[in-house]
Amino acid sequence: MPDPVLSDYWQYNFPPFFTIQPNLETRKAQLEAWSSLILNHCKNNRIFKIDLKKALTEPPFQNASISRGLTLDGLITIFENMKEKGVADWSDKNKSSVFIYWNTPEAWANLIYHWVYNVGYINNVCTLYEIVSGDETVKEPFHGLDYEVLKKSLQVLEKQGKATIISLDDNGGVKFLG
Template sequence: MVATMARPTAIGSSAAPHDAAGSDSSKAFRFPPVHAFPPFYTLQPNPVSRSQQLSQWRTLILDFCRYHRIFTLAPLPTTDAPTGHGEAADPHKSLFANRAIQRSLSPEAIRTVLSDLVDHKQAAWDDASGKKNAGPAAANTNAKALIYWKTPAQWGDAIYDWVFATGQNKSIMTLFELSHGDLVQGQDFYELPTALLRAALKHLSTQGKAQIFAGTEAGDGEGVKFV
């Protein structure tokens, strides 16, 4: 089975790309040939084959999420799939499935793939309250995984660069303003999930570049002062 799994061109190759269904070929995400390979959707029992298969899934997921600006994935469909590119941006209809060959990953296989991303520190489990949950129990539920197509440190650096470029240093901003405010529209970190934003700000805090303030009983949201 090792030779069979190695047959498709490696992810990232420009040879014979497979486009997302229903999308303009000049703008669609370019799927690698392995996405059209039926065994790709069945987790391989051979340890060597499975390791290679999971590595390909990790690369594909990070590329897909970066392209569509997807921050979280779950084993089962959710209501927060991106709508900008229609069905092509829905991971459960295009990333984890290929209608052309009538193949898809099962929810159990998706959990395994997401757990593998977490194990490689390319994702982190996130429970409904927005707190990271790296425990094994998360893999047995429909818990979402925060996908690190940028790591929290990279998000923190991007936010800090924007803060200085726009003269926001020395000012206090709420977490809502940083992720949904008018000033940040068009930035990569626009609509960044709160759990991922907190991790990014924690990175800046450990570097002495930010001070994080808790919300108040009066209803004020969490805030951060950039220094």
């Protein structure tokens, strides 16, 4: 089934969109369009992390209908630009995968803390599993959140003095503070 987000971008069916443009003004507009497309695609499909090698072979980075796709260098250029804007971050030094922040860790932290406050979990301990996979969070926007993004979000709360991250076996946990 085609991604409905892709049909919102006329550029997606324009072959030059898949080649990083040399003209700086054109490139700036192209990178903005790619950033918007990627963020919307990831939000729509609840994608938190992208493996670059895998991405080269699938939409939105590959458009089979026009036989075009980004190169690895093109992907890196786009993600570097997104990183500069704070909406992406490399997951490793080799730049083999990237976190996509259609919600920043700070935004996830606010959503999580709002939920904690509303359900009365202040001064209680929750496992990471309970936060992203528990029955109580099924209707919350952070349900299903990638564990690494969750940890970054909890680190934000820890820096704000609203949480203490603790280690509980392999799962890990957090105590929320008032």
